Amino acid sequence: MKTVADKAIQVEGVCKRYGQVAAVNNVSFDVHHGEFVSLLGPSGCGKTTTLRMIAGFIMASDGAIRVNGRDVTHLPPEKREVGFVFQNYALWPHMTVAENVAFGLKLRKRDKAFIKRKIEESLAVTGLSGYEARLPRELSGGQQQRVALARALALEPQLLLMDEPLSNLDRALRVAMRRELKQLQKRLNMTTLYVTHDQEEALSMSDRVVIMSGGEIARIARPFEVYEDPQSEFVADFVGTTNFFDGTVAGVADGITTVRVGPSLVLHVGSHIQVPTGADVRVLLRPERVRILAAQQEGANVFKARIDFVEYFGPTIRYTAQIATGESLYIETHNNSRAADIGDHVWVNIEPDHFRLIEGRRRRAS
Amino acid sequence: MRTPFMRSPDVGTLALRLFTYVAMAFLFFPIVITLMVSVNPREFILPPTGFTLEWFHAAWTSDTFVRAMGVSLSLGLTASVIANTLAFLAVLAMVRYDFKGKAFINLLIMSPLLIPTTIFSLALYVFFARLGFGAGIPALIIGHSIHVLPFAVRILTASMQNFDTSLEEAARNVGAGPLRTMVSITLPVIKTGLVSSFVLCFVLSWNDFPISVFLAPPGWTPLPVELFSYIKFQYDAVGAALASSLILISAVAMVVIDRMAGLRRVMQR
Numbered sequence: 001m002k003t004v005a006d007k008a009i010q011v012e013g014v015c016k017r018y019g020q021v022a023a024v025n026n027v028s029f030d031v032h033h034g035e036f037v038s039l040l041g042p043s044g045c046g047k048t049t050t051l052r053m054i055a056g057f058i059m060a061s062d063g064a065i066r067v068n069g070r071d072v073t074h075l076p077p078e079k080r081e082v083g084f085v086f087q088n089y090a091l092w093p094h095m096t097v098a099e100n101v102a103f104g105l106k107l108r109k110r111d112k113a114f115i116k117r118k119i120e121e122s123l124a125v126t127g128l129s130g131y132e133a134r135l136p137r138e139l140s141g142g143q144q145q146r147v148a149l150a151r152a153l154a155l156e157p158q159l160l161l162m163d164e165p166l167s168n169l170d171r172a173l174r175v176a177m178r179r180e181l182k183q184l185q186k187r188l189n190m191t192t193l194y195v196t197h198d199q200e201e202a203l204s205m206s207d208r209v210v211i212m213s214g215g216e217i218a219r220i221a222r223p224f225e226v227y228e229d230p231q232s233e234f235v236a237d238f239v240g241t242t243n244f245f246d247g248t249v250a251g252v253a254d255g256i257t258t259v260r261v262g263p264s265l266v267l268h269v270g271s272h273i274q275v276p277t278g279a280d281v282r283v284l285l286r287p288e289r290v291r292i293l294a295a296q297q298e299g300a301n302v303f304k305a306r307i308d309f310v311e312y313f314g315p316t317i318r319y320t321a322q323i324a325t326g327e328s329l330y331i332e333t334h335n336n337s338r339a340a341d342i343g344d345h346v347w348v349n350i351e352p353d354h355f356r357l358i359e360g361r362r363r364r365a366s
Numbered sequence: 367m368r369t370p371f372m373r374s375p376d377v378g379t380l381a382l383r384l385f386t387y388v389a390m391a392f393l394f395f396p397i398v399i400t401l402m403v404s405v406n407p408r409e410f411i412l413p414p415t416g417f418t419l420e421w422f423h424a425a426w427t428s429d430t431f432v433r434a435m436g437v438s439l440s441l442g443l444t445a446s447v448i449a450n451t452l453a454f455l456a457v458l459a460m461v462r463y464d465f466k467g468k469a470f471i472n473l474l475i476m477s478p479l480l481i482p483t484t485i486f487s488l489a490l491y492v493f494f495a496r497l498g499f500g501a502g503i504p505a506l507i508i509g510h511s512i513h514v515l516p517f518a519v520r521i522l523t524a525s526m527q528n529f530d531t532s533l534e535e536a537a538r539n540v541g542a543g544p545l546r547t548m549v550s551i552t553l554p555v556i557k558t559g560l561v562s563s564f565v566l567c568f569v570l571s572w573n574d575f576p577i578s579v580f581l582a583p584p585g586w587t588p589l590p591v592e593l594f595s596y597i598k599f600q601y602d603a604v605g606a607a608l609a610s611s612l613i614l615i616s617a618v619a620m621v622v623i624d625r626m627a628g629l630r631r632v633m634q635r
Binding site: 080082086091 | 532533537539544550554
C-alpha cells in the first residue's frame, strides 16, 4: 500500500447538470472504511444520480470523486473497482448463476480453481449454494437479489454501492433481507453506500444518513440525530411525522424558552439553541412525544384536545387531534395505552425537552 | 365497440368473421393451386388425379435451377449480413442517443418501404449505370441490402428498446470494457432479435424479383428470375414445383422467426 487513505469515498463539490437543470448540485460527503452510509431522499432528489456518478455510469459535470484516495472522477466504470448492486438486479439472463458470479473473475484472468472457490464462497455467504446451474429467470426476486450481491462480493470490492436493492421485494422479505444484509456488511466490514427512499431502511441499517433534497444535501447525521433533531423542516417532514407550530419567542428564563403560537397557545420549550426574544421560530414535536393524561392536570404544556381522527397501525395508534386553542396535533401512542375515540376530549402533556426549535417561519410547502 | 344503435352485436361479429375467412381464402388460393399443380401427375388439369414428386425431382436436378439456388443463397446471406451489421449500428445510435437529424436518417433508412420496388430497382439501375458499373454482382448485393435494411432496422429497434441497459452497466462495473460488454452481454441477450432479423432479411432477398431483374448480371441469375424466364417459355409443372419449393422454404423461415421472437412483434411497430 503506497497510500493509506482513511476515507473510502470522498465526494467533493460534485455536480451533474443536464442543460440548465442541475440534477445534483455541489454535493460533498465522505464515507469512512467499514462504514454503512445511506443516501436518503424523495424520488428526483439526486441520490441515485450521485451513486451512479461514483460508479462511473454517469460522468460528473463538476467536482471530484475519490475512492480509497484514488481520483476516479474521469475513469470509466470498468476502471473503478467498486461493487454495484442494481435495483432491478441486472443479472445477465443468458448466464447461469455461477457464470454471472464468475464473469468478473474471468475478465481478471484468474485461474479456474480460484474462480471455482470464489463462486462457492460467495454463493455460500449469500445462501445460494446449490443454485449454481440455475438461470436468473428460474429464481425468485429474493434469490435474484442474492445473486446480484454474490456477483458483487466475488470480486472482493473495497466498496459496495447499492441502489435501492430491496425495493422490488415484498415487505416481509424486504425486512428479513435488510437484517441479513446489515449483518453481512458488519461481518465483512464492507464499506457500503446505500441509496434508498425508505426512511425505515436508512435509519435501521446506516451508521450515518445523508439526506438529499432537490439535488443538494439537506443533512448528514447518525440515524437517531436525524430523527430526534432534524434541524430543518424538510428533514423533519421527510423522516417520520412531525407537528409544526409557528410562533414568536416571548421570553427566555431558566433554560426554558416561552413561545407564543397564535393568539392563545403558549409552549414552554427546553431549548438547546439560543433564540432572542421576539424572534420568529418554528417548534417541532414528534407525535410519540405527546403524552395522553389519565385526568385533568394543571401546569405548563398541558392542553385539552379533541380527537378528530384515529389510525390504528397495530403496534401504535395515531390520533389527529385539535387543541382547544385551534392548533392541530398528531399524537402517537402504544396500543396498550388508554384508547380514545373520535370526538373524545383528552388532556395531553409535553415535556419541554421534547420540543425542537428552528429559527424562522415555516415555509408553506407547495 | 357496442353502440346503442346496434341491436344485435353478433351480426357485426359474424360479418367480420365471414369477411376475414373470404380474405384469407383469397390470399391462400394461389398458393394452394401452386402446391396442387406441383404434385399433380396430369399437368395443369384440375382436380388432381394422383400424387407425384416427378416435377420436384425435375426442378431440383436441373443444373440451371440448382445454380440459381446457389446464387440466391449467397446473395441472400451476403445481403442479410451487410444489412444487419449496418442496421445494428444504426439502431444502436438511434435508440441510445439523441442527435440532430435523427428523424431524417430514420426516414432515409425506411424510404425503400415507401417506394414501389420496381421504381426503386429502376432507380438503382440508372444510378449504377451512371456510375459506370451497370448491372453486376456488387450492384445486386447493394440493392438487396438496401431493400432489406428497413426490416432489419425495425426488428433490431424493437430488440434494443427492450434491452435493459443496466445489464451493460453491470458488465462495465465488474471490469468489462465497452467492446467486451457488447460481445459478451448485449449481442447474446438480443440474440433472438438478431436471428429473426437475419432470417426475415434472407427470406425477403430470396423471394425478391424486381431488384434482381434489373441488377443481376448475365450468368449470375437468382432463382426467382430464372423461374420467371422458365415459365415464360415452358408450359409444364416444373415451374410450379420450383415455386412450391420457394414457398415452403419461406414458410419454414417464417415458422423459425415466429418460434424465436413471435411474428407479431417483428411485423408491428
